[in-house]
Amino acid sequence: MDIPDDLSTGERIKLLRESRGMSRPILASLCGRSTDWLKKIETGERELRSHDLLLRLATALQVSDLSILTGGEPEVAQPVPLGRLAHPGLPAIWAAVMNRTLAPPAAAPVDVALLQGRADQTWRLWHTSERNRTEVGALLPDLIRDSEAATRTLDGPDRRAALIALSDIYRLTGQATAYIGPAELAWVVADRALTAAQQADDPAAIAAAAWNLGNILRETSYPEEALRVTTEAADLIRPHLDGAPDDWSGIYGALQLHSAVTCARDGRHGDAWRYWDAGNQIAKSLPAGYVHPSTVFGRANVDFHAVSVATDLHASRKALSLADDIDPDTMPSTERRARLWVEIARGHLQRGDTTAALHVMKLAYDIGAETVTYTPSARTVATDLWRKAPRALRSEAADLAAVVGVTTAS
Template sequence: MSELPEELSTGERVRVLRERRGMTRPVLAGLVGRSTDWLKKIESGERPLSSHTMLVKLALVLHVTDLSVLTGPAEAAQPVTTNRLFHPASGAVWAALLERGTRRATALPPGTTAAGYPAEVDAAWKVWHASANNRTDVGRLVPDLIRHGEVLAAASADGERRTVLVALASAYRLAQQVIAYIGPAEAVWMLGDRAVAAAAEADDPAAMGAAAWNLANTLRAVGEYEGAIQLVTTAAEHLRPHLASGPEHWRGLYGALHLHASITEAKDGRDGSAWHHWDTADQVAKSLPAGYAELSTVFGRANVDLHAVTIATELRSSRKALTLADEIDPDAIPSMERRTRLWVDAARAHLDRGDRTAALHVMGIAVRTSPETVRFTPPARAVAAELWRKAPRAMRQETLELAETVGILTGG
């Protein structure tokens, strides 16, 4: 786009860019909610285009990432954010999803078997929690885990098929974690639906509970709190009769479902319900061995304590949140991602109390712990943006560096 002649007006630039995309005037006008006559006057220069909002709408539709392409080189570069964060893992996962039913049977690598596939998925979950850049590291793994699991599920006999389906549901859930907030919404929902379907076909209560936990994350992210709570509490009730006879990790998933409900209730401002679910999870954690952590949700003692900080933060009980955070040993949290979220919650609580210096300090620790967790999760990005917007003069350079690291100045 940078090769547009400098002398072109904004309207002429809109016309050139529209024509390059093979788009008619009525189509472009309709996509930005205006009439064809309005766009004709803009392109001819008969009407000025001074609305920043409309410039951004046109830029998004014309796939322009810098408003100066529309306004001309006399203006400073003005990045256009699409509200979708970019990470290469997103495209790779999306491609793997779209291949099902449209590709020839994938040739499995030597050694990839139905019996060994669950261990491969479990190993990828361990990378997710151990890596400081988990989207990058696990993003390289999950596309093939999806492809291989789908091939194995189609080719396996009944007994092995059930085992593969449980692991495939787990792979879908892991992929959903990888592209959360960065992938097409359609891909996130598709992964959630496939995880639920695979778990249901396997008829495995724990797999169904875990799939519900993941899908409820997606519901909560779009503000569907009631739906998320209903999903996890129903899943917990279905899992509860099996706890006495089931393996240990089933109790872990049951506790994780209640922790999920506790955070969702807190986000919706329901203090009593939030702490009620946390109390249930706390009792489950006490019944499990010291140091226990469920593989995918890392449910255990440290994670329950971390959720107490998050609940207090969501309920704007900042003093309580910071007191609780002070009592947690970050090294006891068996996940770099969750450890980072502890620091982010502490930063949120400090901001709520007006202490920007402390918030900036702990955000620095969060970035050093897991750069990708900070860069690709909305609460962390919101803290960085708030610090950048309202930084005292003495902190401007540090907050600018944080904003650039997180990518909030470029939409990246």
């Protein structure tokens, strides 16, 4: 894009951020800094002198030359390593997604049931591994290529089943590459997941793909569009729930929780709790112990989301009270348990209790190191802890910031 020569560095950062549909909190967290810090940089209230932070901003904004941010002479190259938060598994995933062959694949026999079984097994790995991005990321390239080939070589009911598997795999790709890949990768995989589900004409697959697309929309500062997508998907699947498999109700409930968080982040108290209650009612209607295989919707996840909703609404007292009644071990997803502790840490920080926040953030990291390292809200908490921790805990806070990848430079 063309950037006027007379813009300051802060104005350039703001222009690039908004052009990418990225919120200020997301960009700040990707750089290991607070939202207030980024606001001061963008408005010129604070000067940006750190070369390391310039590189972090450029990387997060997918700018290939640092002079685009600094306004330096264009002939002086200042290359920037692309990618948001570097991860060794990302190049192979990028290649599998973006280098999709146009030539007809070899007509090798495909066992669709085996393909779906591989997808289901990889989803389980995502929820149970402490290094889920690394381990799942290693499996995704072959899964993407095999499922793409299956949809092009099969026909009839087998092709429909292959399309559902392909949608599942692209949804998982979106989860595994969130915050570590460029924005265009997120949009491509979200669109392909929804397209495959629509081609299969399967309401549950469409609803699950919409849930995934809603995540992308919400995280890129399109809350109204996110809410529209999830509510429309819920309306689509609702008439089919009677007599349908439990997983159809599971994805319907997950859509309700998604809408609850979206409304909570927008400060809409009544709507947030109304959607949460709708999800709660669905959980009550399902068998005890039920867990949706990919969204992990179930009794535990509904309770976990109550903490998230309260925290996003800045009702920290309620959030911590709700958390006191939760047994984290009832949640089979390691990734989701780690995120619960991050939410609890956010609640403690809202109340000014940095000691408790630091304690539970260390628990979160021990449970799911990669979840904490690559989730913006967790990185924001780690940054705030390093800035606000009392002197006696500053060393521990700095250690946490270091392992999460947050710079502690002033």
